[in-house]
Amino acid sequence: MDLLSAAYGATSDDDDDGAEATPTPAWAATSYASAAGPPPKRPRWEPPPYLPPPPPYPIPQPARPRAAPPLASTASGRYVSKRERALMAASSSPVDSSSPLPPSAAAQFGSPVVGSISDSNLRADIFHSLRCQPKPGSTRRMPLKLSVSLTGHTKAVNCVDWSQSHAHLLASAGMDHTVHVFNVWNKGNTTARVFKFHTAAVKDVRWSPNGLSLLSGGFDCSLRLVDVEEGKEIKVFKEDQAVEVIKFNPNNSNLFLSGGSKGSLRLWDIRSGLVTKEYQRNLGTILDIEFSSDGKQFICSTDTSRSNVSENSIIIWDTLRQVPLSNQNSNPGITFQY
Structure with missing residues:
Protein backbone atom coordinates (compact mmCIF):
# COMPACT_ATOMS: atom_id res chain seq x y z
CA MET A 1 0.00 0.00 0.00
CA ASP A 2 2.78 2.34 0.79
CA LEU A 3 4.30 1.75 -2.61
CA LEU A 4 1.00 2.49 -4.39
CA SER A 5 0.50 5.74 -2.44
CA ALA A 6 3.97 6.93 -3.33
CA ALA A 7 3.47 6.06 -6.99
CA TYR A 8 0.15 7.92 -7.27
CA GLY A 9 1.42 10.87 -5.31
CA ALA A 10 4.38 11.37 -7.64
CA THR A 11 2.18 11.16 -10.71
CA SER A 12 -0.18 13.90 -9.46
CA ASP A 13 2.74 16.23 -8.72
CA ASP A 14 4.07 15.88 -12.26
CA ASP A 15 0.67 16.53 -13.73
CA ASP A 16 0.32 19.75 -11.79
CA ASP A 17 3.71 21.05 -12.97
CA GLY A 18 3.22 20.33 -16.65
CA ALA A 19 -0.43 21.21 -17.07
CA GLU A 20 -1.44 24.47 -18.92
CA ALA A 21 -3.90 27.16 -17.62
CA THR A 22 -7.53 26.35 -18.35
CA PRO A 23 -9.15 29.05 -20.64
CA THR A 24 -12.07 31.07 -19.24
CA PRO A 25 -15.43 30.21 -20.78
CA ALA A 26 -17.11 32.80 -23.07
CA TRP A 27 -20.15 33.17 -20.84
CA ALA A 28 -17.91 33.92 -17.87
CA ALA A 29 -15.94 36.58 -19.80
CA THR A 30 -19.16 38.28 -20.88
CA SER A 31 -20.45 38.46 -17.36
CA TYR A 32 -17.17 39.86 -16.08
CA ALA A 33 -17.11 42.58 -18.77
CA SER A 34 -20.65 43.73 -18.04
CA ALA A 35 -19.85 43.98 -14.35
CA ALA A 36 -16.74 46.14 -15.02
CA GLY A 37 -18.76 48.80 -17.04
CA PRO A 38 -18.42 50.26 -20.58
CA PRO A 39 -14.96 50.98 -21.97
CA PRO A 40 -13.71 54.61 -21.60
CA LYS A 41 -14.40 57.11 -24.46
CA ARG A 42 -11.67 58.16 -26.72
CA PRO A 43 -10.54 61.81 -26.16
CA ARG A 44 -11.80 64.38 -28.69
CA TRP A 45 -9.20 65.71 -31.00
CA GLU A 46 -8.58 69.45 -30.68
CA PRO A 47 -6.45 71.50 -33.05
CA PRO A 48 -3.33 73.03 -31.50
CA PRO A 49 -3.48 76.82 -30.69
CA TYR A 50 -2.49 79.16 -33.49
CA LEU A 51 0.85 80.79 -33.09
CA PRO A 52 1.83 83.55 -35.51
CA PRO A 53 4.94 82.86 -37.46
CA PRO A 54 8.04 84.66 -36.27
CA PRO A 55 8.75 87.95 -38.07
CA PRO A 56 11.29 87.73 -40.82
CA TYR A 57 13.17 90.70 -39.36
CA PRO A 58 13.68 91.97 -35.79
CA ILE A 59 11.12 94.46 -34.40
CA PRO A 60 12.78 97.87 -33.97
CA GLN A 61 12.76 99.19 -30.41
CA PRO A 62 12.19 102.92 -29.73
CA ALA A 63 15.42 104.70 -29.30
CA ARG A 64 16.14 106.11 -25.88
CA PRO A 65 16.56 109.87 -25.82
CA ARG A 66 20.11 110.82 -25.47
CA ALA A 67 21.09 113.23 -22.77
CA ALA A 68 21.72 116.71 -24.03
CA PRO A 69 25.34 117.69 -23.98
CA PRO A 70 26.28 120.04 -21.18
CA LEU A 71 25.94 123.67 -22.06
CA ALA A 72 29.17 125.45 -22.52
CA SER A 73 30.04 128.14 -20.08
CA THR A 74 30.79 131.63 -21.30
CA ALA A 75 34.06 131.39 -19.39
CA SER A 76 35.25 128.36 -21.43
CA GLY A 77 36.54 130.59 -24.20
CA ARG A 78 34.37 129.34 -27.09
CA TYR A 79 31.50 131.24 -28.70
CA VAL A 80 28.07 130.67 -27.02
CA SER A 81 24.98 131.33 -29.13
CA LYS A 82 22.02 133.36 -27.94
CA ARG A 83 19.90 130.21 -27.66
CA GLU A 84 22.44 128.51 -25.42
CA ARG A 85 22.72 131.61 -23.26
CA ALA A 86 18.92 131.70 -22.89
CA LEU A 87 18.88 128.02 -21.89
CA MET A 88 21.64 128.61 -19.39
CA ALA A 89 19.73 131.51 -17.85
CA ALA A 90 16.51 129.48 -17.64
CA SER A 91 18.25 126.52 -16.01
CA SER A 92 20.02 128.71 -13.47
CA SER A 93 16.82 130.50 -12.28
CA PRO A 94 13.96 128.06 -11.45
CA VAL A 95 10.40 129.38 -11.63
CA ASP A 96 8.65 130.00 -8.30
CA SER A 97 4.88 129.49 -8.55
CA SER A 98 4.26 131.80 -5.63
CA SER A 99 6.12 134.73 -7.16
CA PRO A 100 3.95 137.56 -8.53
CA LEU A 101 3.39 137.83 -12.25
CA PRO A 102 5.24 140.54 -14.13
CA PRO A 103 3.16 143.56 -15.14
CA SER A 104 2.77 142.38 -18.74
CA ALA A 105 1.52 138.93 -17.67
CA ALA A 106 -0.83 140.45 -15.08
CA ALA A 107 -2.36 142.67 -17.77
CA GLN A 108 -2.75 139.67 -20.07
CA PHE A 109 -4.79 137.80 -17.44
CA GLY A 110 -7.03 140.81 -16.82
CA SER A 111 -5.77 142.06 -13.47
CA PRO A 112 -7.96 144.96 -12.28
CA VAL A 113 -4.95 146.72 -10.75
CA LEU A 130 -8.34 167.82 -0.18
CA ARG A 131 -6.71 167.00 3.15
CA CYS A 132 -7.25 170.26 5.04
CA GLN A 133 -10.33 172.44 5.15
CA PRO A 134 -9.39 176.14 5.12
CA LYS A 135 -9.99 177.96 8.38
CA PRO A 136 -12.17 181.09 8.46
CA GLY A 137 -10.15 184.09 7.29
CA SER A 138 -7.45 181.94 5.67
CA THR A 139 -5.88 183.33 2.49
CA ARG A 140 -5.24 179.84 1.08
CA ARG A 141 -7.74 179.13 -1.65
CA MET A 142 -8.62 176.33 -3.97
CA PRO A 143 -7.18 176.55 -7.48
CA LEU A 144 -9.42 178.70 -9.60
CA LYS A 145 -9.51 176.18 -12.44
CA LEU A 146 -9.29 172.40 -12.25
CA SER A 147 -9.81 170.38 -15.37
CA VAL A 148 -8.84 166.85 -16.30
CA SER A 149 -9.95 164.42 -18.99
CA GLU A 239 -31.42 139.55 -8.19
CA ASP A 240 -34.36 138.45 -10.37
CA GLN A 241 -34.38 141.77 -12.23
CA ALA A 242 -31.96 144.11 -13.92
CA VAL A 243 -30.53 146.43 -11.26
CA GLU A 244 -31.12 150.10 -12.04
CA VAL A 245 -30.10 151.93 -8.85
CA ILE A 246 -28.47 151.25 -5.45
CA LYS A 247 -28.01 153.35 -2.30
CA PHE A 248 -26.37 152.79 1.11
CA ASN A 249 -28.25 153.53 4.32
CA PRO A 250 -26.56 156.58 5.92
CA ASN A 251 -27.38 155.31 9.42
CA ASN A 252 -26.07 151.76 8.88
CA SER A 253 -23.33 151.14 6.32
CA ASN A 254 -24.10 147.39 6.30
CA LEU A 255 -27.52 148.01 4.70
CA PHE A 256 -28.24 149.14 1.15
CA LEU A 257 -31.29 149.49 -1.10
CA SER A 258 -31.61 148.21 -4.65
CA GLY A 259 -34.25 148.99 -7.24
CA GLY A 260 -34.77 147.26 -10.54
CA SER A 261 -36.60 146.87 -13.80
CA LYS A 262 -39.51 144.90 -12.28
CA GLY A 263 -40.34 147.62 -9.75
CA SER A 264 -39.04 145.70 -6.71
CA LEU A 265 -37.25 147.53 -3.91
CA ARG A 266 -35.10 145.41 -1.60
CA LEU A 267 -33.10 146.19 1.53
CA TRP A 268 -29.95 144.01 1.72
CA ASP A 269 -27.60 143.18 4.59
CA ILE A 270 -23.97 142.94 3.45
CA ARG A 271 -22.96 140.74 6.40
CA SER A 272 -25.43 137.95 5.63
CA GLY A 273 -25.84 138.61 1.92
CA LEU A 274 -29.64 138.30 2.28
CA VAL A 275 -32.69 140.50 1.75
CA THR A 276 -34.01 141.82 5.07
CA LYS A 277 -37.01 143.78 3.73
CA GLU A 278 -38.87 144.10 0.44
CA TYR A 279 -41.12 146.94 -0.71
CA GLN A 280 -43.89 146.17 -3.23
CA ARG A 281 -46.32 148.66 -4.76
CA ASN A 282 -46.99 147.34 -8.26
CA LEU A 283 -44.53 149.84 -9.70
CA GLY A 284 -42.68 150.11 -12.95
CA THR A 285 -38.93 150.41 -13.38
CA ILE A 286 -37.25 152.09 -10.39
CA LEU A 287 -35.30 155.12 -11.63
CA ASP A 288 -33.80 156.53 -8.43
CA ILE A 289 -33.86 156.18 -4.64
CA GLU A 290 -32.61 158.41 -1.81
CA PHE A 291 -32.52 157.96 1.98
CA SER A 292 -33.40 160.59 4.52
CA SER A 293 -30.51 161.75 6.70
CA ASP A 294 -31.49 159.41 9.56
CA GLY A 295 -32.16 156.42 7.27
CA LYS A 296 -35.69 155.92 8.62
CA GLN A 297 -37.35 156.88 5.35
CA PHE A 298 -36.48 156.80 1.68
CA ILE A 299 -37.99 158.13 -1.52
CA CYS A 300 -38.12 156.38 -4.88
CA SER A 301 -39.10 157.47 -8.36
CA THR A 302 -40.50 155.20 -11.07
CA ASP A 303 -41.07 155.45 -14.77
CA THR A 304 -44.69 154.29 -14.66
CA SER A 305 -47.16 152.97 -12.14
CA ARG A 306 -48.69 149.75 -13.43
CA SER A 307 -52.01 150.60 -11.87
CA ASN A 308 -52.19 153.69 -14.11
CA VAL A 309 -49.63 153.70 -16.89
CA SER A 310 -50.29 157.36 -17.67
CA GLU A 311 -48.85 158.45 -14.31
CA ASN A 312 -45.31 158.73 -13.06
CA SER A 313 -44.81 158.08 -9.36
CA ILE A 314 -42.68 159.42 -6.51
CA ILE A 315 -43.24 157.46 -3.29
CA ILE A 316 -41.91 158.00 0.23
CA TRP A 317 -41.50 154.78 2.23
CA ASP A 318 -41.14 153.98 5.90
CA THR A 319 -37.94 151.90 5.96
CA LEU A 320 -38.82 149.84 9.03
CA ARG A 321 -42.54 149.25 8.48
CA GLN A 322 -42.23 148.68 4.70
CA VAL A 323 -45.30 150.81 3.96
CA PRO A 324 -45.67 153.95 1.82
CA LEU A 325 -46.59 157.15 3.62
CA SER A 326 -49.41 159.53 2.63
CA ASN A 327 -49.86 160.49 -1.01
CA GLN A 328 -50.85 163.71 -2.67
CA ASN A 329 -51.59 164.71 -6.24
CA SER A 330 -49.94 167.95 -7.23
CA ASN A 331 -50.03 167.70 -11.01
CA PRO A 332 -52.44 165.97 -13.38
CA GLY A 333 -49.50 164.36 -15.18
CA ILE A 334 -47.42 163.42 -12.13
CA THR A 335 -48.59 161.65 -8.98
CA PHE A 336 -46.76 162.40 -5.74
CA GLN A 337 -47.38 159.81 -3.04
CA TYR A 338 -46.27 160.82 0.45
Whole structure:
Protein backbone atom coordinates (compact mmCIF):
# COMPACT_ATOMS: atom_id res chain seq x y z
CA MET A 1 0.00 0.00 0.00
CA ASP A 2 2.78 2.34 0.79
CA LEU A 3 4.30 1.75 -2.61
CA LEU A 4 1.00 2.49 -4.39
CA SER A 5 0.50 5.74 -2.44
CA ALA A 6 3.97 6.93 -3.33
CA ALA A 7 3.47 6.06 -6.99
CA TYR A 8 0.15 7.92 -7.27
CA GLY A 9 1.42 10.87 -5.31
CA ALA A 10 4.38 11.37 -7.64
CA THR A 11 2.18 11.16 -10.71
CA SER A 12 -0.18 13.90 -9.46
CA ASP A 13 2.74 16.23 -8.72
CA ASP A 14 4.07 15.88 -12.26
CA ASP A 15 0.67 16.53 -13.73
CA ASP A 16 0.32 19.75 -11.79
CA ASP A 17 3.71 21.05 -12.97
CA GLY A 18 3.22 20.33 -16.65
CA ALA A 19 -0.43 21.21 -17.07
CA GLU A 20 -1.44 24.47 -18.92
CA ALA A 21 -3.90 27.16 -17.62
CA THR A 22 -7.53 26.35 -18.35
CA PRO A 23 -9.15 29.05 -20.64
CA THR A 24 -12.07 31.07 -19.24
CA PRO A 25 -15.43 30.21 -20.78
CA ALA A 26 -17.11 32.80 -23.07
CA TRP A 27 -20.15 33.17 -20.84
CA ALA A 28 -17.91 33.92 -17.87
CA ALA A 29 -15.94 36.58 -19.80
CA THR A 30 -19.16 38.28 -20.88
CA SER A 31 -20.45 38.46 -17.36
CA TYR A 32 -17.17 39.86 -16.08
CA ALA A 33 -17.11 42.58 -18.77
CA SER A 34 -20.65 43.73 -18.04
CA ALA A 35 -19.85 43.98 -14.35
CA ALA A 36 -16.74 46.14 -15.02
CA GLY A 37 -18.76 48.80 -17.04
CA PRO A 38 -18.42 50.26 -20.58
CA PRO A 39 -14.96 50.98 -21.97
CA PRO A 40 -13.71 54.61 -21.60
CA LYS A 41 -14.40 57.11 -24.46
CA ARG A 42 -11.67 58.16 -26.72
CA PRO A 43 -10.54 61.81 -26.16
CA ARG A 44 -11.80 64.38 -28.69
CA TRP A 45 -9.20 65.71 -31.00
CA GLU A 46 -8.58 69.45 -30.68
CA PRO A 47 -6.45 71.50 -33.05
CA PRO A 48 -3.33 73.03 -31.50
CA PRO A 49 -3.48 76.82 -30.69
CA TYR A 50 -2.49 79.16 -33.49
CA LEU A 51 0.85 80.79 -33.09
CA PRO A 52 1.83 83.55 -35.51
CA PRO A 53 4.94 82.86 -37.46
CA PRO A 54 8.04 84.66 -36.27
CA PRO A 55 8.75 87.95 -38.07
CA PRO A 56 11.29 87.73 -40.82
CA TYR A 57 13.17 90.70 -39.36
CA PRO A 58 13.68 91.97 -35.79
CA ILE A 59 11.12 94.46 -34.40
CA PRO A 60 12.78 97.87 -33.97
CA GLN A 61 12.76 99.19 -30.41
CA PRO A 62 12.19 102.92 -29.73
CA ALA A 63 15.42 104.70 -29.30
CA ARG A 64 16.14 106.11 -25.88
CA PRO A 65 16.56 109.87 -25.82
CA ARG A 66 20.11 110.82 -25.47
CA ALA A 67 21.09 113.23 -22.77
CA ALA A 68 21.72 116.71 -24.03
CA PRO A 69 25.34 117.69 -23.98
CA PRO A 70 26.28 120.04 -21.18
CA LEU A 71 25.94 123.67 -22.06
CA ALA A 72 29.17 125.45 -22.52
CA SER A 73 30.04 128.14 -20.08
CA THR A 74 30.79 131.63 -21.30
CA ALA A 75 34.06 131.39 -19.39
CA SER A 76 35.25 128.36 -21.43
CA GLY A 77 36.54 130.59 -24.20
CA ARG A 78 34.37 129.34 -27.09
CA TYR A 79 31.50 131.24 -28.70
CA VAL A 80 28.07 130.67 -27.02
CA SER A 81 24.98 131.33 -29.13
CA LYS A 82 22.02 133.36 -27.94
CA ARG A 83 19.90 130.21 -27.66
CA GLU A 84 22.44 128.51 -25.42
CA ARG A 85 22.72 131.61 -23.26
CA ALA A 86 18.92 131.70 -22.89
CA LEU A 87 18.88 128.02 -21.89
CA MET A 88 21.64 128.61 -19.39
CA ALA A 89 19.73 131.51 -17.85
CA ALA A 90 16.51 129.48 -17.64
CA SER A 91 18.25 126.52 -16.01
CA SER A 92 20.02 128.71 -13.47
CA SER A 93 16.82 130.50 -12.28
CA PRO A 94 13.96 128.06 -11.45
CA VAL A 95 10.40 129.38 -11.63
CA ASP A 96 8.65 130.00 -8.30
CA SER A 97 4.88 129.49 -8.55
CA SER A 98 4.26 131.80 -5.63
CA SER A 99 6.12 134.73 -7.16
CA PRO A 100 3.95 137.56 -8.53
CA LEU A 101 3.39 137.83 -12.25
CA PRO A 102 5.24 140.54 -14.13
CA PRO A 103 3.16 143.56 -15.14
CA SER A 104 2.77 142.38 -18.74
CA ALA A 105 1.52 138.93 -17.67
CA ALA A 106 -0.83 140.45 -15.08
CA ALA A 107 -2.36 142.67 -17.77
CA GLN A 108 -2.75 139.67 -20.07
CA PHE A 109 -4.79 137.80 -17.44
CA GLY A 110 -7.03 140.81 -16.82
CA SER A 111 -5.77 142.06 -13.47
CA PRO A 112 -7.96 144.96 -12.28
CA VAL A 113 -4.95 146.72 -10.75
CA VAL A 114 -3.64 149.01 -13.49
CA GLY A 115 -2.50 152.02 -11.50
CA SER A 116 -2.12 153.56 -8.06
CA ILE A 117 -4.88 154.70 -5.69
CA SER A 118 -2.42 156.59 -3.50
CA ASP A 119 -2.55 160.36 -3.14
CA SER A 120 1.23 160.68 -2.99
CA ASN A 121 1.54 161.88 -6.58
CA LEU A 122 -0.97 164.74 -6.49
CA ARG A 123 -0.27 168.40 -7.02
CA ALA A 124 0.68 170.06 -3.74
CA ASP A 125 -2.14 172.63 -3.80
CA ILE A 126 -4.76 170.00 -4.61
CA PHE A 127 -3.38 167.61 -1.99
CA HIS A 128 -3.60 170.21 0.78
CA SER A 129 -7.04 171.39 -0.30
CA LEU A 130 -8.34 167.82 -0.18
CA ARG A 131 -6.71 167.00 3.15
CA CYS A 132 -7.25 170.26 5.04
CA GLN A 133 -10.33 172.44 5.15
CA PRO A 134 -9.39 176.14 5.12
CA LYS A 135 -9.99 177.96 8.38
CA PRO A 136 -12.17 181.09 8.46
CA GLY A 137 -10.15 184.09 7.29
CA SER A 138 -7.45 181.94 5.67
CA THR A 139 -5.88 183.33 2.49
CA ARG A 140 -5.24 179.84 1.08
CA ARG A 141 -7.74 179.13 -1.65
CA MET A 142 -8.62 176.33 -3.97
CA PRO A 143 -7.18 176.55 -7.48
CA LEU A 144 -9.42 178.70 -9.60
CA LYS A 145 -9.51 176.18 -12.44
CA LEU A 146 -9.29 172.40 -12.25
CA SER A 147 -9.81 170.38 -15.37
CA VAL A 148 -8.84 166.85 -16.30
CA SER A 149 -9.95 164.42 -18.99
CA LEU A 150 -10.63 160.84 -17.86
CA THR A 151 -10.66 158.17 -20.55
CA GLY A 152 -10.99 154.40 -20.47
CA HIS A 153 -14.61 153.42 -21.09
CA THR A 154 -15.38 152.20 -24.60
CA LYS A 155 -19.13 152.86 -24.36
CA ALA A 156 -21.50 155.26 -22.60
CA VAL A 157 -20.95 155.99 -18.89
CA ASN A 158 -24.09 155.49 -16.78
CA CYS A 159 -22.98 156.71 -13.35
CA VAL A 160 -20.11 158.35 -11.41
CA ASP A 161 -19.52 158.57 -7.67
CA TRP A 162 -16.84 160.30 -5.56
CA SER A 163 -15.29 158.42 -2.64
CA GLN A 164 -16.27 159.86 0.74
CA SER A 165 -13.09 158.71 2.48
CA HIS A 166 -10.62 159.24 -0.40
CA ALA A 167 -11.61 162.45 -2.15
CA HIS A 168 -9.19 161.97 -5.04
CA LEU A 169 -10.86 158.72 -6.20
CA LEU A 170 -13.80 158.65 -8.60
CA ALA A 171 -15.74 155.51 -9.63
CA SER A 172 -17.68 155.15 -12.88
CA ALA A 173 -19.97 152.48 -14.35
CA GLY A 174 -20.45 151.97 -18.07
CA MET A 175 -22.30 150.12 -20.78
CA ASP A 176 -19.04 148.29 -21.61
CA HIS A 177 -19.62 145.96 -18.59
CA THR A 178 -16.83 147.60 -16.57
CA VAL A 179 -16.35 149.68 -13.44
CA HIS A 180 -13.43 152.13 -13.44
CA VAL A 181 -11.71 153.82 -10.53
CA PHE A 182 -9.83 157.01 -11.42
CA ASN A 183 -7.10 158.67 -9.38
CA VAL A 184 -8.35 161.96 -10.76
CA TRP A 185 -5.57 164.39 -9.83
CA ASN A 186 -2.66 162.01 -10.24
CA LYS A 187 0.24 163.45 -12.25
CA GLY A 188 0.78 160.18 -14.12
CA ASN A 189 -1.75 157.49 -14.99
CA THR A 190 -5.23 158.50 -13.82
CA THR A 191 -6.77 155.03 -14.28
CA ALA A 192 -6.22 153.10 -11.05
CA ARG A 193 -8.57 150.10 -11.33
CA VAL A 194 -10.67 148.43 -14.03
CA PHE A 195 -13.16 145.83 -12.75
CA LYS A 196 -14.67 143.39 -15.26
CA PHE A 197 -16.74 141.20 -12.94
CA HIS A 198 -20.11 142.04 -14.55
CA THR A 199 -21.28 140.18 -17.65
CA ALA A 200 -23.60 142.94 -18.90
CA ALA A 201 -23.92 146.72 -18.75
CA VAL A 202 -23.31 148.25 -15.31
CA LYS A 203 -26.05 150.74 -14.41
CA ASP A 204 -25.00 152.10 -10.99
CA VAL A 205 -21.96 152.15 -8.69
CA ARG A 206 -21.57 153.44 -5.11
CA TRP A 207 -18.70 153.78 -2.66
CA SER A 208 -19.24 152.00 0.66
CA PRO A 209 -19.13 154.27 3.73
CA ASN A 210 -16.85 151.67 5.33
CA GLY A 211 -13.89 152.65 3.16
CA LEU A 212 -12.27 151.32 -0.01
CA SER A 213 -15.15 149.11 -1.17
CA LEU A 214 -17.39 149.53 -4.22
CA LEU A 215 -20.91 148.23 -4.80
CA SER A 216 -22.17 148.01 -8.38
CA GLY A 217 -25.32 146.70 -10.05
CA GLY A 218 -26.21 146.04 -13.64
CA PHE A 219 -28.22 144.32 -16.31
CA ASP A 220 -26.78 140.89 -15.44
CA CYS A 221 -29.20 140.81 -12.46
CA SER A 222 -26.44 140.97 -9.88
CA LEU A 223 -24.91 143.31 -7.32
CA ARG A 224 -21.17 142.97 -6.74
CA LEU A 225 -19.08 144.22 -3.83
CA VAL A 226 -15.35 144.59 -4.54
CA ASP A 227 -12.29 145.51 -2.51
CA VAL A 228 -10.70 148.38 -4.41
CA GLU A 229 -7.32 148.17 -2.70
CA GLU A 230 -6.86 144.41 -3.30
CA GLY A 231 -8.75 144.36 -6.61
CA LYS A 232 -10.84 141.36 -5.52
CA GLU A 233 -14.55 140.59 -5.54
CA ILE A 234 -15.86 140.18 -1.99
CA LYS A 235 -19.50 139.15 -2.41
CA VAL A 236 -22.20 138.72 -5.08
CA PHE A 237 -25.91 139.42 -4.48
CA LYS A 238 -28.27 137.77 -6.99
CA GLU A 239 -31.42 139.55 -8.19
CA ASP A 240 -34.36 138.45 -10.37
CA GLN A 241 -34.38 141.77 -12.23
CA ALA A 242 -31.96 144.11 -13.92
CA VAL A 243 -30.53 146.43 -11.26
CA GLU A 244 -31.12 150.10 -12.04
CA VAL A 245 -30.10 151.93 -8.85
CA ILE A 246 -28.47 151.25 -5.45
CA LYS A 247 -28.01 153.35 -2.30
CA PHE A 248 -26.37 152.79 1.11
CA ASN A 249 -28.25 153.53 4.32
CA PRO A 250 -26.56 156.58 5.92
CA ASN A 251 -27.38 155.31 9.42
CA ASN A 252 -26.07 151.76 8.88
CA SER A 253 -23.33 151.14 6.32
CA ASN A 254 -24.10 147.39 6.30
CA LEU A 255 -27.52 148.01 4.70
CA PHE A 256 -28.24 149.14 1.15
CA LEU A 257 -31.29 149.49 -1.10
CA SER A 258 -31.61 148.21 -4.65
CA GLY A 259 -34.25 148.99 -7.24
CA GLY A 260 -34.77 147.26 -10.54
CA SER A 261 -36.60 146.87 -13.80
CA LYS A 262 -39.51 144.90 -12.28
CA GLY A 263 -40.34 147.62 -9.75
CA SER A 264 -39.04 145.70 -6.71
CA LEU A 265 -37.25 147.53 -3.91
CA ARG A 266 -35.10 145.41 -1.60
CA LEU A 267 -33.10 146.19 1.53
CA TRP A 268 -29.95 144.01 1.72
CA ASP A 269 -27.60 143.18 4.59
CA ILE A 270 -23.97 142.94 3.45
CA ARG A 271 -22.96 140.74 6.40
CA SER A 272 -25.43 137.95 5.63
CA GLY A 273 -25.84 138.61 1.92
CA LEU A 274 -29.64 138.30 2.28
CA VAL A 275 -32.69 140.50 1.75
CA THR A 276 -34.01 141.82 5.07
CA LYS A 277 -37.01 143.78 3.73
CA GLU A 278 -38.87 144.10 0.44
CA TYR A 279 -41.12 146.94 -0.71
CA GLN A 280 -43.89 146.17 -3.23
CA ARG A 281 -46.32 148.66 -4.76
CA ASN A 282 -46.99 147.34 -8.26
CA LEU A 283 -44.53 149.84 -9.70
CA GLY A 284 -42.68 150.11 -12.95
CA THR A 285 -38.93 150.41 -13.38
CA ILE A 286 -37.25 152.09 -10.39
CA LEU A 287 -35.30 155.12 -11.63
CA ASP A 288 -33.80 156.53 -8.43
CA ILE A 289 -33.86 156.18 -4.64
CA GLU A 290 -32.61 158.41 -1.81
CA PHE A 291 -32.52 157.96 1.98
CA SER A 292 -33.40 160.59 4.52
CA SER A 293 -30.51 161.75 6.70
CA ASP A 294 -31.49 159.41 9.56
CA GLY A 295 -32.16 156.42 7.27
CA LYS A 296 -35.69 155.92 8.62
CA GLN A 297 -37.35 156.88 5.35
CA PHE A 298 -36.48 156.80 1.68
CA ILE A 299 -37.99 158.13 -1.52
CA CYS A 300 -38.12 156.38 -4.88
CA SER A 301 -39.10 157.47 -8.36
CA THR A 302 -40.50 155.20 -11.07
CA ASP A 303 -41.07 155.45 -14.77
CA THR A 304 -44.69 154.29 -14.66
CA SER A 305 -47.16 152.97 -12.14
CA ARG A 306 -48.69 149.75 -13.43
CA SER A 307 -52.01 150.60 -11.87
CA ASN A 308 -52.19 153.69 -14.11
CA VAL A 309 -49.63 153.70 -16.89
CA SER A 310 -50.29 157.36 -17.67
CA GLU A 311 -48.85 158.45 -14.31
CA ASN A 312 -45.31 158.73 -13.06
CA SER A 313 -44.81 158.08 -9.36
CA ILE A 314 -42.68 159.42 -6.51
CA ILE A 315 -43.24 157.46 -3.29
CA ILE A 316 -41.91 158.00 0.23
CA TRP A 317 -41.50 154.78 2.23
CA ASP A 318 -41.14 153.98 5.90
CA THR A 319 -37.94 151.90 5.96
CA LEU A 320 -38.82 149.84 9.03
CA ARG A 321 -42.54 149.25 8.48
CA GLN A 322 -42.23 148.68 4.70
CA VAL A 323 -45.30 150.81 3.96
CA PRO A 324 -45.67 153.95 1.82
CA LEU A 325 -46.59 157.15 3.62
CA SER A 326 -49.41 159.53 2.63
CA ASN A 327 -49.86 160.49 -1.01
CA GLN A 328 -50.85 163.71 -2.67
CA ASN A 329 -51.59 164.71 -6.24
CA SER A 330 -49.94 167.95 -7.23
CA ASN A 331 -50.03 167.70 -11.01
CA PRO A 332 -52.44 165.97 -13.38
CA GLY A 333 -49.50 164.36 -15.18
CA ILE A 334 -47.42 163.42 -12.13
CA THR A 335 -48.59 161.65 -8.98
CA PHE A 336 -46.76 162.40 -5.74
CA GLN A 337 -47.38 159.81 -3.04
CA TYR A 338 -46.27 160.82 0.45
